[in-house]
Amino acid sequence: xxxxxxxxxxxxxxxxxxxxxxxxxxxxxxxxxxxxxxxxxxxxxxxxxxxxxxxxxxxxxxxxxxxxxxxxxxxxxxxxxxxxxxxxxxxxxxxxxxxxxxxxxxxxxxxxxxxxxxxxxxxxxxxxxxxxxxxxxxxxxxxxxxxxxxxxxxxxxxxxxxxxxxxxxxxxxxxxxxxxxxxxxxxxxxxxxxxxxxxxxxxxxxxxxxxxxxxxxxxxxxxxxxxxxxxxxxxxxxxxxxxxxxxxxxxxxxxxxxxxxxxxxxxxxxxxxxxxxxxxxxxxxxxxxxxxxxxxxxxxxxxxxxxxxxxxxxxxxxxxxxxxxxxxxxxxxxxxxxxxxxxxxxxxxxxxxxxxxxxxxxxxxxxxxxxxxxxxxxxxxxxxxxxxxxxxxxxxxxxxxxxxxxxxxxxxxxxxxxxxxxxxxxxxxxxxxxxxxxxxxxxxxxxxxxxxxxxxxxxxxxxxxxxxxxxxxxxxxxxxxxxxxxxxxxxxxxxxxxxxxxxxxxxxxxxxxxxxxxxxxxxxxxxxxxxxxxxxxxxxxxxxxxxxxxxxxxxxxxxxxxxxxxxxxxxxxxxxxxxxxxxxxxxxxxxxxxxxxxxxxxxxxxxxxxxxxxxxxxxxxxxxxxxx
Ligand SMILES: Nc1ncnc2c1ncn2[C@@H]1O[C@H](COP(=O)(O)OP(=O)(O)OP(=O)(O)O)[C@@H](O)[C@H]1O
Numbered sequence: 222x223x224x225x226x227x228x229x230x231x232x233x234x235x236x237x238x239x240x241x242x243x244x245x246x247x248x249x250x251x252x253x254x255x256x257x258x259x260x261x262x263x264x265x266x267x268x269x270x271x272x273x274x275x276x277x278x279x280x281x282x283x284x285x286x287x288x289x290x291x292x293x294x295x296x297x298x299x300x301x302x303x304x305x306x307x308x309x310x311x312x313x314x315x316x317x318x319x320x321x322x323x324x325x326x327x328x329x330x331x332x333x334x335x336x337x338x339x340x341x342x343x344x345x346x347x348x349x350x351x352x353x354x355x356x357x358x359x360x361x362x363x364x365x366x367x368x369x370x371x372x373x374x375x376x377x378x379x380x381x382x383x384x385x386x387x388x389x390x391x392x393x394x395x396x397x398x399x400x401x402x403x404x405x406x407x408x409x410x411x412x413x414x415x416x417x418x419x420x421x422x423x424x425x426x427x428x429x430x431x432x433x434x435x436x437x438x439x440x441x442x443x444x445x446x447x448x449x450x451x452x453x454x455x456x457x458x459x460x461x462x463x464x465x466x467x468x469x470x471x472x473x474x475x476x477x478x479x480x481x482x483x484x485x486x487x488x489x490x491x492x493x494x495x496x497x498x499x500x501x502x503x504x505x506x507x508x509x510x511x512x513x514x515x516x517x518x519x520x521x522x523x524x525x526x527x528x529x530x531x532x533x534x535x536x537x538x539x540x541x542x543x544x545x546x547x548x549x550x551x552x553x554x555x556x557x558x559x560x561x562x563x564x565x566x567x568x569x570x571x572x573x574x575x576x577x578x579x580x581x582x583x584x585x586x587x588x589x590x591x592x593x594x595x596x597x598x599x600x601x602x603x604x605x606x607x608x609x610x611x612x613x614x615x616x617x618x619x620x621x622x623x624x625x626x627x628x629x630x631x632x633x634x635x636x637x638x639x640x641x642x643x644x645x646x647x648x649x650x651x652x653x654x655x656x657x658x659x660x661x662x663x664x665x666x667x668x669x670x671x672x673x674x675x676x677x678x679x680x681x682x683x684x685x686x687x688x689x690x691x692x693x694x695x696x697x698x699x700x701x702x703x704x705x706x707x708x709x710x711x712x713x714x715x716x717x718x719x720x721x722x723x724x725x726x727x728x729x730x731x732x733x734x735x736x737x738x739x740x741x742x743x744x745x746x747x748x749x750x751x752x753x754x755x756x757x758x759x760x761x762x763x764x765x766x767x768x769x770x771x772x773x774x775x776x777x778x779x780x781x782x783x784x785x786x787x788x789x790x791x792x793x794x795x796x797x798x799x800x801x802x803x804x805x806x807x808x809x810x811x812x813x814x815x816x817x818x819x820x821x822x823x824x825x826x827x828x829x830x831x832x833x834x835x836x837x838x839x840x841x842x843x844x845x846x847x848x849x
Pocket of ligand 1 (some may be wrong): 234235236240242260261262263264265266268270687845
């Protein structure tokens, strides 16, 4: 039997200028009373009602509920006392407008840990009592004012609290709907609940058994019109105060998400964009990385060069070119080998009437064209192999000396020796300066000019370069192989690892940027969404929700949106990887680990993005949020 006792109670709003709203209020409300608080506008009626309903605190005096001083209670105890004692009816209704009517009626029971079926049964019974059970599934926002206020009364009935506080419940209604509401309040009082009502309307005040008049924050009069009509004991609310079951939290969050489809889609898109970008970056860089490594293996990793200076090979060995080439060709994995020596330059003249050019001379033996991976345009009908007194000429040099067509097997003078140009080197990736030089059979070159730097050009089978690079110097000079200068492409496994490291770094940077963009987008949008829902959070607090219930509701909503966004981003990301790889004729590389990572990423982005909004939502004061 809660008796509400206010002693010397005062309220001053601090701010730019302090406003004294209530002074020396002495009021005792017994169980079963029906009290109407009247008075001029600005007299402090709503403030007094908010203090009675524990939505606001007095700044002086004391307020006791059943002899418990509320001024000494923790905020958790106050929330529990609110849930145990009060139900609220507001002038502005405050329903969950976008959700079915029955959800608003169940709200107080949700925060008392009742099971869904029990909540639903009690809510439907209460709607029946106020004659609107047929509207249970309709969206609350689509109801008329009178219907909405009856939903609020059904919520108070379903909560079965000992006290119902109503702030101008008929203020927004015509007289007919106002009458329906005051009748329903009489039913509430007849069932045993104390009713404390603020009203401007004398007709509404008429139904109360006691009328308290406030002016300038003081009680002007306190008149009992008739004895308390209630013959019933105070109702006891079902369940436990300020309890929320995890399953109910999840369903409540889901229902909130669904009720705001447009806003939710925006939030989902923010997450999906980030996750999609991250997934496609991961997929495309992996596919491209694999492609790069594959290309490298297939082409680049086949060149081995062993170089030495003239006269550097150990003299005691048979170092003829034929012997070296035979040895190289015998090494497993060698596809072609050639020896190439740079000689002193020689004079080239196309015919006695033309200018003389000093040109670089190379002497080659073995399979020069294949081993150097050169492209040679041979004279028509030529056997593609240099014979004595024949030369290949680099394309740049051929152009420079204005060499005639190859069909005529042009004869030039090289160091005074007539030499036939057998072909033009048009591309030579391994001996870049050969485009501006002439390449002769080694014996001819030796006769023409002194030899200098020598190198063995070896073309290996795919993937054999490392092994050939180890054996080739031993073949060329078994006594001092370490004196030779061997160059081979990097070990493909280490290069592959390096490429993948770079790919991973790119991936991390892209993913971080994408995720940060998502978090910022989500944070902004969800803070806006929370501000839009101020009144809803105020209402939830009023019916007993703890700050942490509000926090987890918002966080669960954003995490769920994150999860849905993660799914969407995953599908979009994998789709774009497939598209890009197909367009490039690459093999797509899908790492299945991306699936849980994307989903977890979505949840994390949702939760982090929603953190600020969750904290903001807990700071909403119900007394401010619920003011009409
Ligand atoms: N949060 C607040 N901060 C500062 N002043 C406030 C706050 N809430 C209310 N007031 C002021 O306190 C005074 C009393 O307001 P209250 O709403 O309690 O009066 P009321 O009698 O219910 O008025 P009405 O009948 O017009 O609703 C008003 O002057 C109001 O401007």
